Amino acid sequence: MIKHRGLIKKWTGLMMPEHIQRLKEWEETIEHEYPKEKTDWELEEMQQTIMAAYHKKCPLEFRLWRNDRWIIERGIITAIKPSHKQFIVDAELSVKHIHFHEIQQVTVIYG
Secondary structure (H helix, E strand, C coil), rough: CCCCCHHHHHHHHHHHHHHHHHHHHHHHHHHHCCCCCHHHHHHHHHHHHHHHHHCCCCCCEEEEECCCEEEEEEEEEEEEEEEEEEEEEEECCCCCEEEEHHEEEEEECCC
Protein backbone atom coordinates (compact mmCIF):
# COMPACT_ATOMS: atom_id res chain seq x y z
CA MET A 1 0.00 0.00 0.00
CA ILE A 2 1.32 3.41 -1.03
CA LYS A 3 1.06 6.30 1.41
CA HIS A 4 1.32 9.81 -0.04
CA ARG A 5 1.06 11.53 3.34
CA GLY A 6 -1.45 14.15 2.22
CA LEU A 7 0.55 15.48 -0.74
CA ILE A 8 -2.52 15.48 -2.96
CA LYS A 9 -4.54 17.54 -0.50
CA LYS A 10 -1.62 19.90 0.00
CA TRP A 11 -1.21 20.76 -3.68
CA THR A 12 -4.90 21.01 -4.58
CA GLY A 13 -5.33 23.62 -1.88
CA LEU A 14 -2.56 25.70 -3.42
CA MET A 15 -3.82 25.41 -6.99
CA MET A 16 -7.50 26.22 -6.55
CA PRO A 17 -7.26 30.05 -6.53
CA GLU A 18 -5.13 29.89 -9.68
CA HIS A 19 -7.65 27.68 -11.37
CA ILE A 20 -10.51 29.98 -10.41
CA GLN A 21 -8.57 32.99 -11.71
CA ARG A 22 -7.79 31.20 -14.99
CA LEU A 23 -11.44 30.17 -15.41
CA LYS A 24 -12.58 33.78 -14.89
CA GLU A 25 -10.06 35.03 -17.45
CA TRP A 26 -11.15 32.34 -19.91
CA GLU A 27 -14.82 33.23 -19.43
CA GLU A 28 -14.10 36.90 -20.13
CA THR A 29 -12.21 36.10 -23.33
CA ILE A 30 -15.07 33.96 -24.62
CA GLU A 31 -17.62 36.67 -23.92
CA HIS A 32 -15.55 39.31 -25.69
CA GLU A 33 -14.46 37.20 -28.62
CA TYR A 34 -15.08 39.38 -31.64
CA PRO A 35 -16.92 37.95 -34.65
CA LYS A 36 -15.03 36.87 -37.73
CA GLU A 37 -15.57 38.44 -41.14
CA LYS A 38 -18.10 36.41 -43.17
CA THR A 39 -17.20 34.98 -46.55
CA ASP A 40 -19.54 35.25 -49.52
CA TRP A 41 -20.44 31.57 -49.14
CA GLU A 42 -21.44 32.01 -45.49
CA LEU A 43 -23.49 35.12 -46.25
CA GLU A 44 -25.31 33.36 -49.08
CA GLU A 45 -26.03 30.32 -46.91
CA MET A 46 -27.43 32.54 -44.14
CA GLN A 47 -29.59 34.39 -46.67
CA GLN A 48 -31.02 31.14 -48.05
CA THR A 49 -31.75 29.85 -44.54
CA ILE A 50 -33.46 33.09 -43.54
CA MET A 51 -35.57 33.35 -46.71
CA ALA A 52 -36.69 29.70 -46.52
CA ALA A 53 -37.66 30.10 -42.86
CA TYR A 54 -39.45 33.39 -43.62
CA HIS A 55 -41.61 31.82 -46.35
CA LYS A 56 -42.35 28.69 -44.30
CA LYS A 57 -42.83 30.65 -41.02
CA CYS A 58 -40.26 28.47 -39.24
CA PRO A 59 -38.72 29.61 -35.95
CA LEU A 60 -35.08 30.67 -36.08
CA GLU A 61 -32.30 31.17 -33.60
CA PHE A 62 -30.12 34.20 -34.29
CA ARG A 63 -26.67 34.60 -32.80
CA LEU A 64 -26.06 38.35 -32.74
CA TRP A 65 -23.13 40.62 -31.99
CA ARG A 66 -24.67 43.69 -30.35
CA ASN A 67 -22.97 46.28 -28.11
CA ASP A 68 -19.78 44.20 -27.89
CA ARG A 69 -21.64 41.16 -26.53
CA TRP A 70 -23.02 37.94 -27.93
CA ILE A 71 -26.82 37.70 -27.79
CA ILE A 72 -29.13 34.87 -28.82
CA GLU A 73 -32.63 35.73 -30.05
CA ARG A 74 -35.32 33.22 -31.05
CA GLY A 75 -38.48 33.81 -33.01
CA ILE A 76 -40.30 33.84 -36.34
CA ILE A 77 -39.58 36.49 -38.95
CA THR A 78 -42.80 38.39 -39.60
CA ALA A 79 -41.45 41.13 -41.89
CA ILE A 80 -38.33 42.20 -43.73
CA LYS A 81 -37.54 45.90 -44.08
CA PRO A 82 -34.82 46.29 -46.74
CA SER A 83 -34.89 50.09 -46.48
CA HIS A 84 -33.98 49.92 -42.76
CA LYS A 85 -31.83 46.77 -43.24
CA GLN A 86 -33.62 44.85 -40.51
CA PHE A 87 -35.95 41.96 -39.76
CA ILE A 88 -38.95 42.10 -37.51
CA VAL A 89 -38.97 38.94 -35.39
CA ASP A 90 -41.93 37.80 -33.33
CA ALA A 91 -40.41 36.34 -30.16
CA GLU A 92 -42.45 34.60 -27.49
CA LEU A 93 -43.20 37.71 -25.44
CA SER A 94 -42.26 40.65 -27.66
CA VAL A 95 -41.44 41.88 -31.15
CA LYS A 96 -37.73 42.35 -31.86
CA HIS A 97 -35.94 44.38 -34.53
CA ILE A 98 -32.77 42.68 -35.76
CA HIS A 99 -30.37 44.56 -38.03
CA PHE A 100 -28.67 42.68 -40.85
CA HIS A 101 -25.14 43.59 -39.73
CA GLU A 102 -25.70 42.14 -36.23
CA ILE A 103 -26.40 38.60 -37.43
CA GLN A 104 -23.45 36.22 -37.13
CA GLN A 105 -25.20 32.84 -37.24
CA VAL A 106 -28.69 31.60 -38.07
CA THR A 107 -30.14 28.20 -37.15
CA VAL A 108 -33.58 26.79 -37.90
CA ILE A 109 -35.30 25.46 -34.77
CA TYR A 110 -36.97 22.12 -35.38
CA GLY A 111 -39.54 20.65 -33.08
